[in-house]
Amino acid sequence: MRKIWSIPGGIHPEENKSQSLQLPLGEVALPSELIFPLSQHIGAPAKPIVTVGERVLAGQKIADAKGMISAAVHASTSGTVTAIEDRTLPHPSGLSGPCIVLAADGKDEFAAFEACEDYLSLDKAVLVQKIREAGIAGMGGAGFPTAVKLSPRANQPIDTLIINGTECEPYITADDILMQTQAEDIIKGTLLLAHILSQPGRIVIGIEDNKPLAIAAITQAAEGTPVEVVSFPTKYPSGGEKQLIQILTGKEVPSGALPSSIGIVLQNVGTTVAAYEAVRFGKPLIERITTVVGEALATQRNIRVRLGTPIHHVLAEHGFAEKKAMRLIVGGPMMGYALEQDDVPVVKTTNCILAPTKKEMPPPRPTQACIRCGMCAEACPASLLPQQMYWYAAAEEYDRLEAQNIMDCIECGACSYVCPSNIPLVQYYRAAKGTMRQMAIDKEKSDRSRKRFEFRQERIAKAEAEKEAKRLARKKAAELAKQKQEADKAAGVQPSGHTAKADIVATAMASAKAKQATPEEQKAKLERAVTSAEGRLEKLQQRHSDADGDMKERLAAQIKQAELKLQEAKDKLAHFTPVPTAITTVAADAPAATADPNDPVAVAIARAQAKMTMAPDEKLQANIVSLTGRLAKAEEKLAAAKAENSDKVDALQTGVDKLKEKIASAEQELAELTPSAPTATPAPEQDAAAAAIERAKAKAAAQANLSPEDKLRDQLTSINGRLEKARIKLEQAQAENTDTVAALQLGLDKMLAKQDKLRDELRALNPNAPELTDQPATAAEVAPQPAPTVDAATAAIEKAKAKADALASMSPEDKLRDQIASLETRLDKAKQRLAKAEAEDDPNLDAFKAGVEKTEAKLQQTKQQLVTSNS
């Protein structure tokens, strides 16, 4: 036999195991109602996949595992799902949680299970998946999903598989009976687990020496297999995961780590059998062996019980005498918990139901002060200092508890058991551990909150700083421009405020054009606005009719607004005149002075025209002005860069130098030009060429942002213009009978062909385009018109903004006054309507009256408020 190690501490409580071993393994009748908690395991609760009223078969999955660490739940008999609701859980808290409730139909029909003879040839992942599907979770008490334990990380090779048949708690004999009756299955299951874990070097089943029958059965079954059966002296709590590992391997699991970190996987015998049955027979976890024991019962034995069976049903079957019972415990006397209610079900982890009498388990004697005897420290299997921890736990000194490694306490209760002062030590530790866990969560959350808050502060500060910087820059630029202007004035140069902007004319034109939608689009937009306004109005009215009280008033106000908006939109639509798009063909003589100053298009055009008619020397001057402006900016940037010692200084310096050069050359040109053209005589060719270039540029820029359709349309318009011109020229030529007629005719024909092609293309894109009518657009037709819709919209926005500003800056008193004024107008209107309604004998008369009354009341109230706020 292999060497065994021993653990520190430990106790020898009365075993009380014989009571439940007198009778063979029994069964209980099926209950009429079964309850399946969705959370019978550690990890995320399962997700129900059945609906209320659905009929399910035994072994059918009724809830799916949700997430990695979770386990499925299966119906344990056939019947109908009657509810998915919160029921009291078998948990020390006595809290309730979501459960699937099943009414058994007594037929106990099973779903078809998918058996598998040759399971060892299957892929490991498939086997693990089968175990996961079967909803198997640690049946020794903790309920950790088995599939997760069987998938250790790749960097943690497993060299030892330990099967836990220790069962060290007094009273419990469920594993003992299982080992006696299903030894073969346990060995097969062990070999299956070993296969899944890639055949670890050592496979051990550890059994305490107080179970001779089990040891004999297992040893016999293990004959000829690599499975070692090791028995060791009985001591509580040898069955603890870390303790058993220490006994069998001599290794200690590091504090806070899992056994897999030292290459060990540990499974309970019950879990092993369940895993085997799941893989071999496809049978999910729907029943388990539970010890039903205690002097308050007429029959004490082990039973095979369907999961979900209510505990009161089990107790009733065993002649439970409620009066004799001192309390009801689930689990063993050391680590179990008392039940408040007996309507909770047997779940995957229920290994024992204990119903002791008062004599058997007297109530705890009164607690006394700690006498520092040190017995608890001697008993502790985790080598902790229970009395120190007790002091700190009582004083809630969590830092010190941490330092005492309270988290390594396995809550075995050995210390409480030996304490001569009857101090419920383990309860202190449980409470302290719970608080510490909560504190850790809170701390994490508060750290996260701090980070979020600080980030937000930073973000706001940055935004503010940026705004401020922009404001300063603007101010500086304005000052500079002013200085410049003054300097120019002083130097006698013609002030050229608007010409300074001249070089952005092209861009302005382009963007203005890009902004200008086609008439169809504009119209469609307006129509959309009308429909949406109508829709909104309808919805509001609907809500208004089923709202009441305050809400109703608010909605009424909203309805009024919506009505106004609708009216506005309708008006706009009625007054809509399509604004043509082809600005490129603007006639040079379009009256710029009449252009609406609010219309960006017109302004841009006016500017472009101003530029076009500009004399070359003026242009140069404008150029110089703009260049000096840029120079000033560049110099500013350079200074800033220098101050910050940024690496851009060089680049900026070259930029400034270049600008200076340019200014110098421009000034030179100006000087040359001025004497030769003392009065501004425009050089026609030059001017026209410049204008053409300008226009071409603008067009190119505009085209870049245009949709293909618009592009086509544009091209079409331009070709129309050219066609017109060509025709005139041809006529002229014909009249003069020049020899260019033929050439011109050819050109005209070509253009016509192109026009046709373009039209076709456009038709393909948009069959309703207006350009498709045969009239070629003429310059006069496409002359820009002021766009009233744009203006109205901006004006409305402006008004709304002004109002919002005014409201924001108003004192409460002013607000009240404002309200009163508006209420009064409303009242007037309402009264008028009422009068009209009365005259017409309107059926809504009552409603009108009520409205007037309400408004009056509100007016009165507001006035009252004003008075109080004044005084």
Place this chain on the structure above:
Amino acid sequence: MYEYLLTHPFLAALIALVALALVFGAVLGYAAVQFKVEGDPIVDQLDELLPQTQCGQCSYPGCRPYAEAIANGDAINKCPPGGQATINAIADLLDVEAPTLDEEHGEEAEVKTVAYIREDECIGCTKCIQACPMDAILGAAKQMHTVIADECTGCDLCVEPCPVDCIDMLPVASGLSDWKWNKPPAVVENFQLIASDKQPEKDGAAA
């Protein structure tokens, strides 16, 4: 010189002490400069202990400003969300007597709350977003807004600005996940197990 000192032990002692004082003074002065701690560690530690709700109930604009104020001598019992536990922790850190919570700044909440926006009533004004110190509200202008419950600290600051009053503070649901065992009742002192040990109440107190 040496001779002179030998004959005047008092003077010798004086000189020796002065010399020592100078040496140590120099060492300490050097250490003070060389190992100067950046920042204010006590403020950081205090900030760590505060609950980071940023609710402003302490009358400072956030937890850190209050931590700074405490470091400068303000009372430590002004934080209602932290409650007695925080006060105790701060008292521990500063090694002072732990006072009870100053009621003036509010009461310690029985249960934690999170904000909840009744979404179909929200008009999308974004006022609550601007108020939330935690960036825990998600939404855009004219769109429905919602609270990211995990990030909400329950500070209440978003409730007031909402023009349609559609924000509720709901208690955080507690369930199995945050259940914990209760601490057992304190040990009864003066407990007499043996009947003959029993003494009259008053005597017991006197003894």
